[in-house]
Amino acid sequence: MGRFxxxxxxxxxxxxxxxxxTEISFSETLKSLIAKQASISPNIGIYVKNLTTGxxxxxxxxxxxxxxxxxxxxxxxVASLDLLGKDYRFxxxxxxxxxxxxxxxxxxxxxxxxxxxPTLETNDLRIAVDYLKKKGIKxxxxxxxxxxNYFENPYYNPDWKKSWRGVAWAPYISSIAIDDNLYKLKxxxxxxxxxxYLLGVKFKKELRRQKIKFNGNxxxxxxxxxxxxxxxxxxxxxxSNKLSDIVIVTNKKSNxxxxxxxxxxxxxxxxxxxxxxxxxxxxxxDFLTRKINLNTKSxxxxxxSGLSSKNKISTRAMVKILEFVxxxxxxxxxxxxxxxxxxxxxxxxxxxxxPLYKNLKAKTGYIGGVSSLSGYFEGKDxxxxxxxxxxxxxxxxxxxxxxxxxxxxxxx
Numbered sequence: 410m411g412r413f414x415x416x417x418x419x420x421x422x423x424x425x426x427x428x429x430x431t432e433i434s435f436s437e438t439l440k441s442l443i444a445k446q447a448s449i450s451p452n453i454g455i456y457v458k459n460l461t462t463g464x465x466x467x468x469x470x471x472x473x474x475x476x477x478x479x480x481x482x483x484x485x486x487v488a489s490l491d492l493l494g495k496d497y498r499f500x501x502x503x504x505x506x507x508x509x510x511x512x513x514x515x516x517x518x519x520x521x522x523x524x525x526x527p528t529l530e531t532n533d534l535r536i537a538v539d540y541l542k543k544k545g546i547k548x549x550x551x552x553x554x555x556x557x558n559y560f561e562n563p564y565y566n567p568d569w570k571k572s573w574r575g576v577a578w579a580p581y582i583s584s585i586a587i588d589d590n591l592y593k594l595k596x597x598x599x600x601x602x603x604x605x606y607l608l609g610v611k612f613k614k615e616l617r618r619q620k621i622k623f624n625g626n627x628x629x630x631x632x633x634x635x636x637x638x639x640x641x642x643x644x645x646x647x648x649s650n651k652l653s654d655i656v657i658v659t660n661k662k663s664n665x666x667x668x669x670x671x672x673x674x675x676x677x678x679x680x681x682x683x684x685x686x687x688x689x690x691x692x693x694x695d696f697l698t699r700k701i702n703l704n705t706k707s708x709x710x711x712x713x714s715g716l717s718s719k720n721k722i723s724t725r726a727m728v729k730i731l732e733f734v735x736x737x738x739x740x741x742x743x744x745x746x747x748x749x750x751x752x753x754x755x756x757x758x759x760x761x762x763x764p765l766y767k768n769l770k771a772k773t774g775y776i777g778g779v780s781s782l783s784g785y786f787e788g789k790d791x792x793x794x795x796x797x798x799x800x801x802x803x804x805x806x807x808x809x810x811x812x813x814x815x816x817x818x819x820x821x
Contacts, residue, residue, distance in 0.1 A: 438817065443469050446810045453800040453807070456724035457818060460732055461792040466818055474707060474721035475799040478774030479663045480781040481715030483727065484708075486656045487734055487743060488696045489671045493678065495656075495739040499526035499649040501585065503537050505549070506639045518551035518625075520632050521608065523585035524559055525677060525684065527670035528649045529608070530588055534615045540645045542619055549616065552625035553609045556632045559584035560673050561683035564602065568717035575600055579716060580666045582673060584684070587611055589666060605629050653742035660746035660772055661754035665714035672713025686712060697726075701733045715774055724797035727783050731795040747771055747784050760812060764789070764819040771796075778802050782811060788819050 447453055447469060456471040458464070489497075502522040564581035565574060573579035580590050583604040588611075590604050601607040609627030616623045649655065659667040675692045677684030690710045697703045697710075709721040734743050748754025750769035751761040760769055771784025783797040796815065800807050 439467050439814065442810070442814055442817070443467065446807065450800045450803050450807060452802045453798070454724035455798055455814075456728045457794060457796040457815070458728050458732070459788070459792050459821075460735060460795050466794070466821070467814065468725070471725040472707065472723050474709065474723050474726075475781075475801050476718050476720055476776070476779050477715055477722050477727070477781050477783075477799055478776045478779040479665075479715040480722075480727065480772055480774040480783050480797070480799065481713065481720050482660055482663065482668050483730060483772050483783060484693065484697070484710070484722070485668050485672050485713040486659055486746065487730055488675065488693050489652060490656060490739040490743060491700065491737065492675060492692070492696065493652055495651065495653040495742045497652040499528070499674075500524050501526050501529060501533075501647045502644060503541075503647070504637075504642050504644040505541075505546070506636060506642045507546075517549075518636075519549050519553050520636060521553065521555045521585075521612065522559075522632060522637070523556055523583075523605065523608070525584050525670055525674040526647070526649045527586040527667045528655060529585060529647065531611060531615070533647050534587075534612050535619075537645050537647060538612070538615045538619050538621065541643065542621060544643050546621055546643065548622040549625065552628045553612055553623075554628045554630055554632060555605045555609050556584070557605060557629045558631045558683055559677055561685045564604070566669070566686060566712050566717065568711050568719055573716075574602070578665050580669070582666070582669045584673075584677075586666055586670065603629075653739070653746075656742065657746045661748050663755050663773065665716060668714035669712065689713070697730070701730055703729060716776065718776065718779070722799075724783075724799055727797035727799075728795045731783065731785065731797070735793075735795075744770060744785070748773065759808060762812070764816055765812060768819075769815065774799075778804075780807055782808075786815060786819065788821055790821075792821075794818065 454471055454473050454475050455467055455469040457467040459466055505519045560583055564583050569579055577600050581602050581604060585608050586604055587608045590601050591598050592601060592607060606627055655667055658664050672689045673684035676688030679692060680688050682688055693710050698705060703726050707723045707726040711717040711719040734740050747770040748756035749767055750756050751766045755773040760766060765786060769786040771782050774781035779801055780803055781799040785793060785795050787793055798811055
C-alpha cells in the first residue's frame, strides 16, 4: 500500500469539498425552483424519489393530502391488478330455459346476467344471437330479463356535480356498459342514463335483425336463482379482454367509465354484495393500508376515476404506491398503461423535448382547480425515479415547472 502523503490528503479533501459543494448547489437550485413555484401555487405537493438508491430528491408539502383528479386511476388500476389479477376477464352470460314443440325450440324468457363488464360492444351481441340461432332458437315468447342486483344504485355517483350529467366523461355506472353507454338517434350521439335498459334494447334489435321472433319487453329485475341453475337451458358467455388490456385503456385514455367499473367490481367480487362505491372504498382502503402500509391520514377514497373532489392523497403516499408496484409481477402491465411523454395517451402533446421526451411515463389528472402528474422516468445513469406532483386551487399549467425540475434531476 502506498504512503498516505499530504498531497493525497489535499486531493481527497478537494474531491470531498467539490462533491459536497455540487450537492449543496444542486439542492439549493431545486429548493429555489420549488420555492418560486410554491409562491405562485401554495397548495402544491411534490415528491420525487430515486428508486434505485432510495434517496428522496425533492419534497414539498409531501404529507399533505390533496385532491388528485385522474391520478386516482393509479390507485384503482393498481388495486384491481393486485386483487383481481392481470389475467382476469369480465363475463356476461346469456341464457334461456328451453322447451320444444312441433315448430322447434322456443323459450319463455331470455336472461342476461351482467357482471360489470365495461367493454361490451354491439358486435358481441351479434355473436351471441348468432349462437342462439345455431342452437335452433327461432322464437322467444317471453321477455329479455337483465339482472339489476350486481352493482347497486345510484348509477350516478352522488359526489359528482349534477351539471356533469349527460356528458360522456361523467358516465352512469351500472353492471354493464354497451358501446361505452352511447347510442345514436337521428344522427346524434347520446349518453344513456340506464345502461342496463340500453343493453336490452340493443339485444332486442339484434334478435329481430337475425330473424328471431320476439314480441316481449325489456325488464330490469333480479334473475331467479332457479333459472340460473336450470339444467334445461342454452347458455352463451362473453368474456372481455384481459384486465391488463382494460387497464391500458383506463390509464392511457383516462377512461372514467372503465375506472368506475373496475372500482365497483372489487366489492361485487370480494364482498359478495352488490358492487357499490361505499363498499369498494372499504376494500381499497384496506388494500392501501394492509399491503402498501399507507397511513389512513394520507388518503381518502371516494370513487375510482378521480371525478370526486373528495378524493385525497399525499404525493409521498402516491410515490409509495408507485414504488410498491415495481416489485409486483404485474409491473410491466401497469407501466405499459401509463402515457409516454410526447408519444401517446394524454401526454401525446406534452414534454416534447429531451431528456423527458419518450422517457417520462405518467398519469395525468385534471378537474376544476386541480392538476396532477405521477409516474416514472429514467436518469442519465439509468437510475429509476418515481415522482408525484399535485396542485389544488390553481389557475394555470404547472407543466413548465415540472419539465424544468425533472430535467434537472435527470442530470444528477
